[in-house]
Amino acid sequence: MEQARIVIEGVTPQVDAGRFAVKAVVGDALEVAADIWRDGHDKLRAEVLYRPVAPDEWQAQVGPVPADAKREGWQWVEMTTAYETNDRWTATIPLDTMGLYRFTVRAWTDTFASWRDGFEKKLRAGQDVSLELREGEALVELTRSHASASSGAALERLLGAIRATAFVDRRCEMMLADELLVMMQKLDPKLDAQLYEFECPVWVDREKARFGAWYEIFVRSQGTVPGRSATFHEAEARLPAIAAMGFDVLYLTPVHPIGRTFRKGKNNSLVCGPDDPGSPWAVGNEDGGHTAIHPDLGTIADFDHFVAEARRLGLEIALDFAVQCSPDHPWVKEHPAWFKHRPDGSIQYAENPPKKYQDIYPIDFETTDREGLYRELLAVARFWIDHGVTILRVDNPHTKPSSFWEWFIAEVHRRRPDVIFLAEAFTRPKRLARLAKVGFTQSYSYFTWRNTREELEEYAKELFVGDHSRYLRPNFFANTPDILHEYLQKGGRPAFIVRLILAATLSPTYGIYSGFELCENTPLHEGSEEYRDSEKYEIKVRNWRAPGHILTHVARVNEARREHRALRYASTLRLLESSDPNILAFAKTTPDKRDPVVVVVNLDPKTVHEGTVRVPGDLYGGSDSDWYRITDLLTGISYTWRGERNYVRLDPDVMPAHLFAIEQR
């Protein structure tokens, strides 16, 4: 016969009822909300309790953790409500450090304020309040009796003064004094305090987890001699140009020795020439496996130097983490139990019947040596982290158990909460979402396949406004070595500018794969999304200033991202009305509604489109007759706009988009 008069429910934010963590970054103020009420008319108070959780307590991360107010280290923020919010209370909690936080909610009856409210009303109605006066004094006495001698002393003095007063009017006045209310609320013993059942997890990353500009390269293609792999040393020469474009993450496709058995030739051919370098994703040969450097690239010392040089230029290194082996990988001999053996003793290669991928041996997660496998994969990650890699871009995580990733990411984060994991999970939506839930910091998305206004608006809403936004952070890659979308193939240079601006402004984290800035757009064949002469199977040497490049656009967009804090956030996205169906318009601000940026894009790379775009008055801080100044960050040109609806005209051959910063009135 437990009796709880206070109900606390509908606590947000949560993911799957506390099974997984909500994501945030250091410096965020997280809004916590709950439905809180009790039967009857008494007034309530409520607070959010929150605390960072030490790594050795993380085991409890799986499944809802029963709330325990007696745990050490709670901090708290008082919650507030309003009549109109229908029993919904809110507070924001500051998230100051990386790692796991938990929060819960506590509420209690504010008995004294409830008494005071009724007392005041009765006084005002001229009713006899002598009994009420005694009841109020009893409440003060009760609170005093629960307070320590020192903290209760002031209350005791006040109570003594009230009782020593002969005049009822004066006593009423003293009982209604704000000073007494404040004291009573401060010393409230919270005798009926009710705690929400669970502690809800929040994972706090560093800001780069949400906000970053990525550039993807094959290190071997960063040289100048055709047909020969660049070394790390040579590739260092490219770093200043990459940094000058304004990127801050440099993602390296695998840098390990490449298998020889069934190695793929140019354009994914089954026939491999003697000089064909092979796909870097066929990891491992006699020179080593996942912790080795391809000899053509140099040594681990060269790698370290490259990483240090990149960092000096403001570039973090993201490394590919592909859990699969070439048939020549050392693990095949050293850990045969990690692979599936067929009745003739051969090892099962990758297949999607009737297709065979004989250059790849998948890891068999049903291995009898699961412990050994898990430990080794963790050791690989820690090896590279110790060598300065702070971001792991995980290849095809959806073909491995999500429960493995949950363990793996937690183990890495236990020592290094700063490490960022990007999931390359081009799979069905719920599988992609699950990987985000179990811990992946970021996810590749379906952005490349969303090109019309309707598609983009719907997808942006799903990602940035809906439930997904609590735990899934998309990384909008405009292209990848596997995906050259038809829009780019057919739309030419304006299409590249459009997709660059969309990726870099819709999502706080975006990326391009090198060659994008040169508008490379030749597919393997009509209808294919693969590149012709793909860098996956051969070494490329490019003219990085080839005519038609969009280096300036890339640099300007990245500069705008750095200078306008609005572009660091996803959840402040607002889609704007636009009269032309080819023109997409949206706005972003900081969470406190400052620094408005308005993006207007003509999605048709072939035709001029014009029309009006509506910028709601609260964005520029004025009414429909007010003038305000906007500056296009792509061109540096300023305009004066008036009111909510203004005219735009976008010629794709000149500039297919505006990226406006608005000066708020």
Added chain:
Amino acid sequence: MEQARIVIEGVTPQVDAGRFAVKAVVGDALEVAADIWRDGHDKLRAEVLYRPVAPDEWQAQVGPVPADAKREGWQWVEMTTAYETNDRWTATIPLDTMGLYRFTVRAWTDTFASWRDGFEKKLRAGQDVSLELREGEALVELTRSHASASSGAALERLLGAIRATAFVDRRCEMMLADELLVMMQKLDPKLDAQLYEFECPVWVDREKARFGAWYEIFVRSQGTVPGRSATFHEAEARLPAIAAMGFDVLYLTPVHPIGRTFRKGKNNSLVCGPDDPGSPWAVGNEDGGHTAIHPDLGTIADFDHFVAEARRLGLEIALDFAVQCSPDHPWVKEHPAWFKHRPDGSIQYAENPPKKYQDIYPIDFETTDREGLYRELLAVARFWIDHGVTILRVDNPHTKPSSFWEWFIAEVHRRRPDVIFLAEAFTRPKRLARLAKVGFTQSYSYFTWRNTREELEEYAKELFVGDHSRYLRPNFFANTPDILHEYLQKGGRPAFIVRLILAATLSPTYGIYSGFELCENTPLHEGSEEYRDSEKYEIKVRNWRAPGHILTHVARVNEARREHRALRYASTLRLLESSDPNILAFAKTTPDKRDPVVVVVNLDPKTVHEGTVRVPGDLYGGSDSDWYRITDLLTGISYTWRGERNYVRLDPDVMPAHLFAIEQR
């Protein structure tokens, strides 16, 4: 390092992640759905496990129960999926008995079917499959080794036959035989079976919980002598007429002795005349309390006779359960601890400062004798249940702890799962919803205050389509002794017909308070929702056939409800397009889409409105050029309609609504 390759998530239906039970009624087929998938390409199978839960196991009802497939008594239904449903699997489970059910979901890899699929593709591509053949045979061998000697015998024979066959082609054929697949799936040891984490509760009521027509009376007003209370014996004379109107629940306002201290006079006057009978909700005096019968009504034997006679006529008795006392209630002396005492020793009466309700002592749930209080309230409920009451209409439950109701309803249901609880919680939405979650079978709603088409459509969607529909069943009362809405006051007879038809067809459970059928509509004063000369404070004698009555309408609507199964359901509601904003149109069917009923109502009681209404073709089973027959159940007139859009014209003075049954083609 647990490794789960199969993910089961998004299991529905659930209320607050399994904290509360979903509601259903006996005979329902409940659709259970889940997102189920695993990494890689292997095929899965899945099933819903479900079981009725014995009352002694109910303690576990609070909070999510970890799933345990080893528990006794599970039954199961296989789940199915389709590519388009994006990893969503479904199955329906039959609910055959009253009480608590639990369900969970289990999935496993169909290793053999996965092998068979790849094998078939390779065969078709002309690849060498000799290794695959051996792998397939090994799978059969594995399954056989897990089967019992008897159940594995057939498999063993088949395997022997395959191995004895010299020709590879023939062996392939035998391995692909459907018979083998069926046998393998039946005997599958489900070695990697994954269970959903929780068992989800479902509360199954009898059908009356969802479908019933209520009629509310003051027993004392069912007589014929002005100024004198009717007895139960006299009131029995009214039962045939009530049954003839087609009602099946008769709700009696409190029948207990009424307090004398601060008794209210006519029209809620603070001054009470010597003959004023008082409000039945001021329960208790020297003649007894909550288990006593008001002497003016008769004895408990008379009550029993009344209940039996009502039941003979198809009327169940719902009794008011008002947890509050008059100052003269025996409990005040017998259980002083159940009331709040003031500093002068007096007992705290009800108040909402500065308003005083001195005729009522609220129960103090903070009592030191909580055990005694809870047990006595339960004893009161059981007393009436033992006297044939099967429905408790609970007065103001929101002013008592919801945790009390959770305990109380479970305790009653433990012995008598057939008892129905109706919550009179005219309070804020989340509080009303919580009472439904903790166990109330039905809830009073805001229906009386929803009168325009927009209001009605929005509210119907919220109640019958949204999350609420899983656990909250509204009882649409068209009026109550406390609520005579302005719409009825000003709209006259057509308004009463409109509200009757809306209540009775929008919601499977509805009710009227007696006098409604006589179109009584005089308010206490302009702007008040109280009745003038309210029956709450005086004894009324009515002419039950007074001119202008709508007895025929009531009878016809109730007859239509009995004869058309569509009207027994809430969740099949579909709002229909209608060209006139005053005309509301909606349809209902059975869950298997039979027996379509279309309701068309002119909400404006003063003016004729006309327009077209769109009935989607799937409702009548035809295309836009097909003819079909509809019959108005209010008038008995049949019409022939063609296609989706047809014309309606509703004159409120003739008949403000159509209640069409459609003959499906």
